[in-house]
Amino acid sequence: MKKAILFVFLSITFFNIKAQDIGTFYGGFESNSQWLQNDDELGFLAPDDQFRSNNYLLLNYNLGNFTAGVQYESYLPAPLLGYDPAMQGNGISNYYLNYKDEKLDITAGYFYEQFGSGLIFRAWEERQLGINTAVKGVKVNFRPTDFVDVTGIYGQQRYGFEISEGVVQGVDANFDLGHFIDNDDLFVDLGGSYVGRYQDNGGNVRIPTTVNAYSGRVDVTFKNLYANFEAIHKDEDVLVNEGVITNNANLYKGSALLLSLGYAQSGLGVNATFRRLENFSFFSDRYVEGNQFNQLRINYVPALTKQHDYLLSNIYVYNPQSRLLLLDFQQQAGEMGGQFDIYYTFKKETALGGKYGTKLSGNFSYWGGLDADFDVPTNSYSSEFIGAGGDRYFREMTLELKKRWTEKFSGIYYYTNTRIDKGITDGSPLGFKEIKANIGVAEHTLRLGSGQSIRLELQHLWTEQDRKNWMGSLLEYNFSPRFGVYTADIWNYEGEGKLHYYNVGGSYTKGRTRVALNYGRQRGGLICVGGVCRFVPENSGLSLNISTSF
Amino acid sequence: MKKIIPFLFTICFLTVNAQDIPNISLENLEGSTVHLQNVSKNDKLTVITFWATWCVPCLKELDAINDVYSDWQEETGVELYAVSVDDARTVKRVRPLVNGKAWDYHILLDTNHEFKRALGVSFPPFTMVVKNNKVVYSHSGYVPGAEDELYEALLENK
Structure with missing residues (x-):
């Protein structure tokens, strides 16, 4: 293996030195390391591997219609905290050879792909979440004309280095129907997918070896209006919880419905999305259903809520509930809900717009459990298609105002009202306790000329439940567009231990x-500093991030 | 072996000059396919930037450029392609956001990050000036004032 790596490096380097004409070489390198430290106040005991590092090197070589690539990953001596410990080690994690012309695109090796919105199938990489669900096998994409597109895939999904x-x-298959409609304002796309998983049942004939799922999609755009609809049926399969088949190996089918409607014109955009999921988990190994590291997921079921940008707004975030659980201590059949977004710009030189214009955006989202009756002793349940009896899991409203006051001074004002089932935030059974929270954020940026700027965020979270109130601030100073430093603290001033989560850092x-x-304590969530956003898990210590592309 | 790898990195870095735009096609908001190798052909000065609806610095950068975009276009003839890396979670916000903000950019969707991965980009925002499929300038991240450097890069490569 080591020789193979060396060979790839050397040959690519060699090609590159020799001439630009015989192909191009490109890729990227990313390294995220941390040095964890004991923190008595936080109750954080550094694990044996105090130094942890995730490293990714992607190299691609293109010559004419052919492209080949390898990705080398190392998690040594251990993966970052919060990543699947099974990823420990190093080696070539992905490799591929691709041929691509105008009609045909063939990949052998590890590939990424998405069918429709990914609700039925998505093989993807998200390093910040430790997800790489690339499939090792063959992918063929065929585009015989500019209105038909067919893709076939076959293989096994990546799990760590296995x-x-x-x-x-x-x-x-995707079909552009608008191609045949003589109307420049109307676009119609139809799509359909089939995805199946085969897994040996070890001789237990009650367990299906093949589980298939089928989906149909339609996307319509007419002038400023648009609509997308997707429906998926998944064949019957056993239920698994924590690696064990439950409910006497009875079989249950699954389904998903997704509808999105929108209107957009210059200065105004609105969008509404609805989704209903019932027993909709799909893994390439039936025994890993519901695993906390999102490994071996065949499909992609995102939380359809606003993705927040501030430390305190990211404490109470929703996590989708697509599973069917028919257990003594927990019964759920899926989730249903939606969200509504609006974006509006008050024009310049109007009363609300001022000299520079004012931008307003809002989001409302609601998610609840399906209205269902469960009969655990007989392993059965029944659900309403749309019913009012389901528990509320999450409801949130956010308003955001962006205003440039002068040429040099601008502000963002952000308010969120959240209600969330406590079980969503900590993974305990749902329906026992609800948390109500209000979060306010004011962010101001002052430009000092010649690339220097100063930014201040002030935040507060009010809640009577859970850990009570928080306040927070972040101060960032940029010496130039290249170099900046920051200091931040969120303080749980009414909570147990009155903990500070402080941080200092810089980027070049x-x-x-x-x-x-970066040095400090991480509560976990999305952090945006120096112009880049990333997710971080809770810990205490020093971290170093390097990324480059070439 | 472990010692050799950094050494090889260094060699690779030293020998690479301009990055090329890979042979990838993405869809725009109208559902038409755009070949990325066509957007900067024939000396056409092009800015390609990776962004997402949830990325505040990205929105700040595109808002800042939007204020001066028509001046830049008049002066340099530049066209800006804003490549959204929103996935299914947030991609439905792209169209209302772009319209709500009245941006005048070409919007492309890189929903499963094929283009982002091919360029080795780790996080948005990531902004490049491209001419004849060669990346002549790039920066990652955004802080106020970075658009002025971008403008200088455009003038240099006009």
């Missing part, structure tokens, strides 16, 4: 390379 026991196969960017250093 692959899944189950085999995934699928076909996706030059062209395609960025280096960031």
Whole structure:
């Protein structure tokens, strides 16, 4: 293996030195390391591997219609805290060879792909979440004309440096109907997918070896209006909880419905999305259903809520509940709900717009459990298609105002009202306790000229439940567009221990390379500093991030 | 072996000059396919930037450029392609946001990050000036004032 790595490096380097004409070489490198430290006040005991590092090197080589690539990953001596410990080690994690012309696109090796919105199938990489569900096998995409597009996939999904026991196969077809409609304002796309998983049942004939799912989609755009609809049926399969088949190996089918409607014109955009999921978990290994690291997920079921940008707004975030659980201590059949978004710009030189214009955006989202009756002793349940009896899991409203006051001074004002089932935030059974929270954020940026700027965020979270009130601030100073430092603290001043989560750090960017250093405590969530956003899990210590592309 | 890898990195870095735009097609908001190798052909000065609806610095950068975009276009003929890396979670917000903000950019959707991955980009925002499929300038991240550097890069490569 080591020789193979060396060979790849050397040959690519060699090609590159020799001439630009015989192909191009490109890729990227990313390194995220941490040095964890004991923190008595936080109750954080550093694990044996105090130093942890995740590293990714992607190299691609393109010559004419052919592209080949390898990704080398190392999690040494251990993966970052919060990542699947099974990822420990190093080696070539992905490799591929691709041929691509105008009609045909064939990949052998590890590939990424998405059918429709990904609700039925998505093989993807998200390093910040430790997800890489690339499939090792073959992918063929065929585009015979500019209005038809067919993709077939076959292979096993990546799991750390191994692959899944189950085999995934699928076909996706898209048809641009608008091509045949003589109307420049109307676009109609139709799509359909099939995805199946085969896994040996070890001789237990009650367990299906093949589980298939089928979906149909339609996307319509007419002038400023648009609508998308997707429906998925998933064949019957056993239920699994924490690696064990439950409910006497009875079989249950699953379904998903997704509808999105929108209107957009210059200065105004609105969008409404609805989704209903019932027993909709799909994994390339039936025994990993519901695993906390999102490994071996065949499909992609995101939380359809606003993705917040501030430390305190990211404490109470929703996590989708797509599973069917028919257990003595927990019964759920799925989730149903939606969200509504609006974006509006008050024009310049109007009363509310002022000299520079004012931008307003709002989000409302509601998610609840399906209205269902459960009979655990007989392993059965029944659900309403749309019913009012389901528990509320999450409801949130956010208003955001962006205003530039003068040429140099601008502000963002952000307010969120949240109600969330406590079980969503800590993974305990749902329906026992609700948390109500209000969060307010004011962010101001002052430009000092010649690339220097100063930014201040002030935040407060009010809640009577859970850990009570928080306040927070972040001060950032940029010496130039390349170099900036910051200090931040969120303080749980009414909570147990009155904990501070402080941080100091800085980042240096030059062209395609960025280096960031950070010291402090992480509560976890999305952090945006120096112009880049990333997710971080809770810990205490020093972290170093390097990323570059070439 | 472990010592050799950094050494090889260094060699690779030293020998690479301009980055090329890979042979990838993305869809725009109208559902039409755009070949990325066509957008900067024939000396056409192009800015390609990766962004997302949830990325505050990205929105700040695109808002800041939007204020001066028509001046830049008049002066340099530049066209800006804003490549959204929103996935299914947030991609439905792209169209209302773009319209709500009245941006005049070409919007492309890189929902499963094929283009982002091919360029080795870790996080948005990531902004490049491209001409004849060569990346002549790039920066990652955004802080106020970075758009002025971008403007200088455009003038240099006009």
